[in-house]
Amino acid sequence: xxxxxxxxxxxxxxxxxxxxxxxxxxxxxxxxxxxxxxxxxxxxxxxxxxxxxxxxxxxxxxxxxxxxxxxxxxxxxxxxxxxxxxxxxxxxxxxxxxxxxxxxxxxxxxxxxxxxxxxxxxxxxxxxxxxxxxxxxxxxxxxxxxxxxxxxxxxxxxxxxxxxxxxxxxxxxxxxxxxxxxxxxxxxxxxxxxxxxxxxxxxxxxxxxxxxxxxxxxxxxxxxxxxxxxxxxxxxxxxxxxxxxxxxxxxxxxxxxxxxxxxxxxxxxxxxxxxxxxxxxxxxxxxxxxxxxxxxxxxxxxxxxxxxxxxxxxxxxxxxxxxxxxxxxxxxxxxxxxxxxxxxxxxxxxx
Numbered sequence: 001x002x003x004x005x006x007x008x009x010x011x012x013x014x015x016x017x018x019x020x021x022x023x024x025x026x027x028x029x030x031x032x033x034x035x036x037x038x039x040x041x042x043x044x045x046x047x048x049x050x051x052x053x054x055x056x057x058x059x060x061x062x063x064x065x066x067x068x069x070x071x072x073x074x075x076x077x078x079x080x081x082x083x084x085x086x087x088x089x090x091x092x093x094x095x096x097x098x099x100x101x102x103x104x105x106x107x108x109x110x111x112x113x114x115x116x117x118x119x120x121x122x123x124x125x126x127x128x129x130x131x132x133x134x135x136x137x138x139x140x141x142x143x144x145x146x147x148x149x150x151x152x153x154x155x156x157x158x159x160x161x162x163x164x165x166x167x168x169x170x171x172x173x174x175x176x177x178x179x180x181x182x183x184x185x186x187x188x189x190x191x192x193x194x195x196x197x198x199x200x201x202x203x204x205x206x207x208x209x210x211x212x213x214x215x216x217x218x219x220x221x222x223x224x225x226x227x228x229x230x231x232x233x234x235x236x237x238x239x240x241x242x243x244x245x246x247x248x249x250x251x252x253x254x255x256x257x258x259x260x261x262x263x264x265x266x267x268x269x270x271x272x273x274x275x276x277x278x279x280x281x282x283x284x285x286x287x288x289x290x291x292x293x294x295x296x297x298x299x300x301x302x303x304x305x306x307x308x309x310x311x312x313x314x315x316x317x318x319x320x321x322x323x324x325x326x327x328x329x330x331x332x333x334x335x336x337x338x339x340x341x342x343x344x345x346x347x348x349x350x351x
Contacts, residue, residue, distance in 0.1 A: 044090070051085045051096035058082050059103065067348045069303075069338040071326060079322035082343055083310065087319060092152065092312035101128065104345025105157055108133075111347065112140070112164040122251045122350040124282055126342035128153060129176050130307040132284050133165065133347075134245070134253045139223040141245055142168045143255040143284065144177040148313065159185050166223040170195035171257025172240040176313050192221060194228075196239040210239060213269070214276050224248040229277050233259040233266055246278050251350070254299060255284040258308075260291075267291060267298075274300035282350055287325045288318075292333050303350055304339035 039046040061078035068075075091097050108125055116123060116137050125133035130144040142165040147153030162168075162185040170178050170193065178199055186193050187205050197210045209217065211232050219226040231242035235258040244254045254277075259266070274280065283301035285292075286308040296304065306329075309320050325341055340348045 047088055048094055048096055051088070051091075051094050052099075054081045054085050055096055055100040059100065062343065062346065067340050067342045067346050069340055071341065076323075076326065079326075079341070079343060083321040083323055086310045086312065087316050087321065089316065092148075097312075098152065101152055101344055102154065102157060104343070105153060105161070107345045108347070109157070109160045109164075112161070120249055120251070122247070122249070122253075122281065123347050124253075124284075124305055124340075124350060125347040126305065126307075126344065127161070128344055129311045130171075130255070130257070130284070130286070132255060132305070132307070133161075134247065134251075134282070136247050136249045136251065139221075139226075139248060140165045141226075141247070141253070143243065144169075144171055144257065145182050146175075146177055146179040147182060148175075149179055149181050152312065155181055155185070158182060159189075162186055162189055162191060165191055166221050167191065167219070167226070168193045169241075169243045169245070169255065170199050171243065171255060172196060172235050172238050173198040174235070174238070174258065176311050177257065192219075194219070194243075196241050198239050209241065214273065227278075231270075231273065233257065233270075234261045235259065236262055244277050244280065251281045252278045253282045253284070254280045254301065256286065256289075256295065256299075258286055259295070260286075260289065264291070267294060270295075270298045273298050287320050287328070292328075293335065296333075296335055296337055301337060304335070304337055305348070306339060306341050309341075309343075 058078040058081045061074050065072055065075040085091060105127060116135060119137060121137055123135045129146055131146050132143045134141045145168055147158045168186055168191060183193060183200060192207060194207045194209055197208045200206045209230055211230055214229060214231050216227060216229050219228055225248060227246040229244035233240040233242045240257045240259050242256050242259055246252045280299055280301040282303045282305055283299050284305045284307055285295060287306045288308060289295055306325050309322050309325055311319060322341060329335060329339055342348065
């Protein structure tokens with residue numbers, strides 16, 4: 001009699017758990033059980049399902065190993081796993097990649113919905129590509145907010161992010177930095193946009209700013225006052241404003257955009273530009289900048305946040321990997337300034 005009773009009890013107690021597992025599936029898991037033979041002749045399906053597995057694993061590792069100026073082995077392996085998936089030729093069309101981006105940005109939205117304590121706090125969020133948020137207790141500043149016109153970041157997700165910002169700065173007129181969908185959302189939600197003269201130049205609702213030399217302007221928004229130094233940089237023929245933003249709590253952040261001029265004439269006036277600016281706490285700078293050490297010396301930041309890795313609109317040869325940034329910074333540039341390498345949907349508290 002003992003076996004039937006034990007069987008009955010096990011079914012009685014386990015059945016609700018099994019039913020619940022079926023009702024609430026892991027939407028990030030690969031559907032169905034797969035055998036190798038099922039992929040024969042379907043390499044794209046294989047790569048898609050492999051991406052689901054690798055990105056889910058990377059997400060779990062990143063959640064357990066938060067951004068830091070010291071990158072441990074688990075975090076480095078997670079970032080490298082992301083590199084491997086994102087360097088597949090059709091990565092931007094892979095549903096596993098789009099799901100990963102949405103999942104990571106939901107973490108940001110959830111965090112933005114929570115209060116940030118500390119009068120002097122500064123939280124730096126990395127979204128997609130060079131999209132950054134700089135958040136204090138009372139204000140959130142966005143730079144180069146971009147979702148590839150809804151193709152990588154759905155507009156319903158982007159609208160939730162835009163609803164939490166107070167102002168948006170665009171550095172230059174490239175589609176991996178500007179986004180018409182984001183612009184329209186900012187107009188809809190009453191969020192001011194400051195940009196170069198070349199960005200949406202016929203849009204009267206965009207504040208166009210460009211100077212011949214370093215210039216300080218004041219911007220008043222409902223959340224408070226900003227002192228902004230505008231540096232007239234370039235990405236070759238394009239205007240590229242470098243924005244240096246002093247926040248109400250005393251912290252100063254800088255976003256260089258894609259500052260690069262092949263004849264290096266900008267480097268003349270950028271030389272030791274920190275002497276003409278407030279002390280920069282956080283410098284958001286491209287990982288591919290050719291004059292990396294010069295830029296770091298000229299801006300003299302206390303912390304660097306790396307940008308532009310794995311921009312999916314570029315070819316594989318210009319889709320810079322996280323492992324490349326780690327290698328270059330640690331072994332080639334050997335920059336003494338601490339840096340933080342983040343993937344999409346992460347943040348770091350600057351102290």
